[in-house]
Amino acid sequence: MTALVMALVGYSVMVSVPVLSTAWVEMLGFTEVQVGRVAGADIGGLSFGALISSALVTRMNRRTLVFSGLLLSITANTLCIFFVEYEQVLSLRILAGLGSGVFTSVAVVTLGGTTKPVRAFNYLMFAFAFSTALELHTLPQLEISEIYLFFIALNIACILLLPWLPSRPLNDEQLALLEDAAEEVEDWKVPKILPIICLIAVTFTYINIGGYYTYIELAATADGISSDWMGPILTWSSIFAIVGCVLALSFSRFGLFKPLFISLIAMAVVVIMLSSGITDLNIMISLFAFMTLWTFVDVYQSAMMAHMDRKGSLIALLPSVQGFGQFIGPNLSASVLGAGMGYSSMFVISGSMALVALILYMGVFVYMHRRQPELAYETN
16 A cells, blocks of 8 residues: 555656646746656656666665655755746756656555555556546646645655555565465566567657647647636546546456557547647547546556566566656657647647557567467467
8 A cells, every 4th residue: 555655646747747737837937848848857757766766676775765765856846846947947857756756666666566466556547547636636726836835745645654665675485475375477488578669669658648648738728728628627537547447457358469459549549639629529538538548558568568577677667668758758749849830740749659659569469479379369
């Protein structure tokens, strides 16, 4: 439960990006391009922090590592209240993201170390839906300084939970007991390059997510959509993350590849459909479908990694590659807007990133079909 709470807190900035983007524009006067840079800096910091944490998590006291990340996040968010110029905020959001990445990675590794990791990650997905709804409902009612205070309060709550976090990885004897008690997950025994390709595919999936999610509210406002309509739509769309979890469990009998292929195509469609203009109806359809597909795709991408990397050394990098994708996404979208190409082109380019991920997964499937046809058939 401690790891679950810390993971949700670590991802809190990631899910509140639409609200933060609007707040930076309306309250601090940032341009649309600057918003993309700042949002990308925050999530890019998370990616780098997770990378650092994955290298240290087996070598040092995890409570010390988490406390360092939380302290850095608290300090950076506190300074953001007082320093509001673009360059200052950009630097501070990198530091805040760095701190978040450190303790988020430890939380994910801890969840993966339970006797029933699949169930633990399902709990995370369900909790993610409710926490996202809470944030998207609450944060728009706050001033920018109060939003930072909200993040600070969450970090302090995590510090209070530190005594319940395992301080060290399990020893060999404990690992043996864990293996005996753990849920059976088939080891595909594939070359290491395949899970690495899957991590690259996750990155492209999150480039799409980062670009779309950062600018969705600003794009809707630019097309004349009322904030009174967008606020509730953003909040209620987050509940559809639960629908994605339920659908993922329902579709498990179809294997891993087919549901993942179909969901990535659908994700590209619901993003690109906004390139022809945003209306009250299509923004609702797009957001509800997008949030459903976000968790659906995540379940299958995580399951794919679990089958390919039973030791977990690469799974620990998931928060890092997710954050890296969400760093690239807003920056790529900001560059498109800065070039004067408009939101229409931005949605097309963003949605196409999901298709790149699809191509990578198809390459993995083709390899398995040719080299391990029986396994490919079972997961088709």
